[in-house]
Amino acid sequence: MKRLTLILLIVALAAVVTNVTFAQERPDRPNRDLTGVFWNPSQADYDRWRVIDGVEEGAEIRFWPWALTPDFEDYLNQIIKNFEATYPGVKVIMEGQPAAGARDNIRNSFAAGNPADVINMSDGWVAELAEAGVLMNMDEAVGAAYPEIRAEYVDGAWTKVTFNGVSYHIPWYLALSNTMAVNTLILEELGLTLEDLPKTWEESFAFAKRVREESDGKYYLYSFPWGELAGLGVLNAFVGEGIPVYNDDRSQVIFNTEPRAAGILAAYKEMLDNDYIPRASLTDDVREMIDRFSEGEILLLQTGPQLLRLVRENNEEVYNSLKLVNALVGEANIRNIGGVQTLVIPKDTKFPKAALAFAIFVTNADTQTAFSREVPIYSSNLKSYDDPFFQTTGTQLTDSLRPLAKEYFTTAVNTNILNFPRLSEVEQIVLGEFQAALLGVKSPQQAADDMAGRINAVLSSQ
Amino acid sequence: MVSTPYPGSPDPLAAEAIAQGKRRRERRRTLTAYGFLLPSFVFFFIFLIIPLITVVYLSFTNYNIVTAPQWVGMDNYTRLFQDPLFWRGLRNSFIYLVVTPILITLSIALAIVVNRKLRGIFVFRTIYYIPAVTSVVAVGMIFEIVFAEPSGLINGVLLALGWIERPLNFLTHPDSTLISVMLVTIWRGIGFYMVIFLAALQAVPEELYEAAAIDGANRFQQHLYITVPGIRPAIIFVAIISSISALKVFEEIFVMTDGSAGVLDSALTLMFYLYRQGFVNLNAGYAAAIAVIFTIVTLGFSIANLRFLERGSRDNR
Structure with a gap:
């Protein structure tokens, strides 16, 4: 009996050790390549990855990934393992941040003078910290000191957020924003094909009416997350239609001087008044928009492909019917950089070189390629796209997008919407005036004028 | 010359010793009392007095939470009184006070209903109390479904019955958002205040109702002239705590409007504006100025409320 217990104990221990020590095949990560350089690096790889000089010996740095643990903990642990082998003597402590509340944690950590040394955050959060002067200037630390490394990054992602023309983040993973998902169940029920779908926003306004009428009010063409994203969305819509947002020296916004800006607001108001889009778009956030789509009452979903997993979790039948097509574009046919996940480093970190390293x-090419194999996100490092993986298509819905990614990210532009000072206040201004136009409190032109006037007041107060 | 006490008179030294002993005991008792009070005072001082003083200080600074505050004098207050959103928040906070009389009336009515000796009445009491112990986030999410457009619980049923042609805009119209949130507050609060009134009702002597019935008072008159005066202390208590809660409302608005305060900021209360300025816009100094004004308003309102209700109580005696 004692022997049996001992054997069982050894087997259990071996199982634990095996799990901890070796990377595992995971059925939910069919593209993971355990023989590749990321999961199975050699000394030559470590040498190749060592690119930053003067890294502090014995440094211990803290890393805050956002909303990635525990789902991607094994991937993150492998990054740390590879990094510590690349820079012996440097230790990384990972402290995963939950999806909710992370922004407050980050702010509070800066207030307390104890932020992590490398912090992952959404692009929209960088501006306020850059404005407060607490982040490392990446144009100096990387752009000036290591121009060849700077050149590896998608340019629009590097400049996605700037303050006084300076970047304070290193772009990490990106989302494709040039695709949208189509619920083919609705398409077939309406006797339509993918070719019938609108290609531009202008065409979509008439198509939204057609979908409502031909479905007897059962379906909508699309809905919007204006409760959360109206601020950026409205200004991006202006850019997409070729309406200049700023004047030449970026000291003022001038979009209101172009009548098409008010025209866009009027078009949305008409759709809302006639119930061609769900009225709940006024208050929905992205999650609610996806939930609404998952219920099977919306034909098109415009969101990054990485969020389609939420549709699968909500309603597998709808997910299995999805097809991906090119996203709607404006008159200017601008393809802009979508969401950028960033890494920032506090200016006052004790170990600036180790944190930068x-x-x-x-964000180097190999590490990010391995991440793209984990989940359908895209690398901010253009060298990643030389990997043959990005030329292949797989069996999953989003796999078909991989070969398109390099061309997209080398041509997509940054619309500079995130570069306002006091960004949160600007977003609230745009949202308020947009709602005023949609609800008929102001005429579209008046709302556009007030929107521009109030933003200019913010700009001139700097 | 030392005076000698008369025989039988108390020895002054002994009296002094007794007095000293008494004073020592008294001092010890006082010290013991302070000793017991000290832990809570330390807690109170650290977590209330210091933050209160800090907030007043911050209200005179420009502070973005991330970097050190800078003294700006009265700037925040000057800006505050010229800020239309501050006045809207103040107005909405006072509008929100409408929930107080509604809550009191409905809670008393419900307490009277469940204050009967019926078999299984405790089941009803428990059911009515459940909203009070349910997380506000859960309640908010449930009511988002109830109010959803076009196929939430209310709209779905009304549309299916053909009673309405287009969905009602509970949360997407500026005139109805605040009212919708107030309904949720009322729904959550009734059970809680019902229990308070139920306890008060148990103390009203049964004979008074019997006497009133003999005098020909109907049920409504009995409650108006016996129940209401009988539970007046509970009414004063509920009026004060529910009105303070109404002025402070935040969670329901945050959850039901997904953190936006509704279309056109129609559900923006002072507390919500404080949150937005402090934690969204990172204007913590400005938010502190809002907090100071809010505290003064709440304090003033509570004192006025108390005085008014107490005076009413005295007049009825």
């Missing part, structure tokens, strides 16, 4: 390591 780690941020560069997390």
Whole structure:
């Protein structure tokens, strides 16, 4: 009996050790390549990855990934393992941040003078910290000191957020924003094909009416997350239609001087008044928009492909019917950089070189390619796209987008919408005036004028 | 010359010793009392007095939470009184006070209903109390479904019955958002206040109702002239705490409007504006100025409320 217990104990221990020590095949990560350089690196790889000079010996740095643990913990642990082998003597402590509340944690950590050394955050959060002057200037730390490394990054992602023309983040993973999902169940029920779908926003306004009428009010063409994203969405719509947002020296916004801006607001108002889009779009956030689509009452979903997993979780039948097509574009046919996940480093970190080395390591081509194999996100490092993986298509819905990614990210532009000072206040201004136009409190032109006037007041107060 | 006490008179030294002993005991008792009070005072001082003083200080600074505050004098207050959103928040906070009389009336009515000796009445009491112990986030999410457009619980049923042609805009119209949130507050609060009134009702002597019935008072008159005066202390208590809660409302608005305060900021209360300025816009100094004004308003309102209700109570005696 004692022997049996001992054997069982050894087997259990071996199982634990095996799990901890070796990377595992995971059925939910069919593209993971355990023989590749990321999961199975050699000394030559470590040498190749060592690119930052003067890294502090014995440095211990803290890393805050956002909303990635525990789902991607094994991937993140492998990054740390590879990094510590690349820069012996440097230790990384990972402290995963939950999806909710992370922004407050980050702000509070800066207030307390104890932020992590490398922090992952959404692009929209960078501006306020850059404005407060607490982040490392990446144009200096990387752009000036290591121009060849800077050149590896998608340019629009590097400049996605700037303050006084300076970037304070290193772009990490990106989302494709040039695709949308189509619920083919609705399409077939309406006797339509993918070719019938609108290609531009202008065409979509008439198509939205057609979908409502031909479905007897059962379906909508699309809905919007204006409760959350109206601020950026409205200004991006202006850019997409070729309406200049700023004047030449970016000291003022001038979109209101172009009548098409008010025209866009009027078009949305008409759709809302006639119930061609769900009225709940006024208050929905992205999650609610996806839930609404998952219920099977919306034909098109415009969101990054990485969020389609939420549709699968909500309603597998709808997910299995999805087809991906090119997203709607405006008259200017601008393809803009979508969401950028970033890494920032506090200006006052005790180990600036080690922190920088780690941020560069997390975003190097091999590390990011391995991440793209984990989940359908895209690398901010253009060298990743030389990997043959990005020329292949797989069996999953989003796999078909991979070969398109390099061309997209080398041509997509940054619309500079995130570069306002006091960004949150600007977003609230745009949202308020947009709602005023949609609800008929103001004429579209008046709302556009007031929107521009109030933003200019913010700009001139700087 | 030392005076000698008369025989039988108390020895002054002994009296002094007794007095000293008494004073020592008294001092010890006082010290013991302070000793017991000290932990809560330390807690109170650290977590209330210091933050209160800090907030007042911050209200005179420009502070973005991330970097050190800078003294700006009265700037925040000057800006505050010229800020239309501050006035809207203040107005909405006072509008929200409408829930107080509604809550009191409905809670008393419900307490009277469940204050009967019926078999299984405790089941009803428990059911009515459940909203009070349910997380506000859960309640908010449930009511988002109830109010959803076009196929939430209310709209779905009304549309299916053909009673309405287009969905009602509970949360997407500026005139109805605040009212919709107030309904949720009322729904959550009734059970809680019902229990308070139920306890008060148990103390009203049964004979008074019997006497009133003999005098020909109907049920409504009995409650108006016996129940209401009988539970007046509970009414004062509920009026004060529910009106303070109404002025402070935040969670319901945050959850039901997904953190936006509704279309056109129609459900923006002072507390919500404080949150937005402090934690969204990172204007913590400005938010502190809002907090100071809010505290003064709440304090003033509570004192006025108390005085008014107490005076009413005295007049009825």
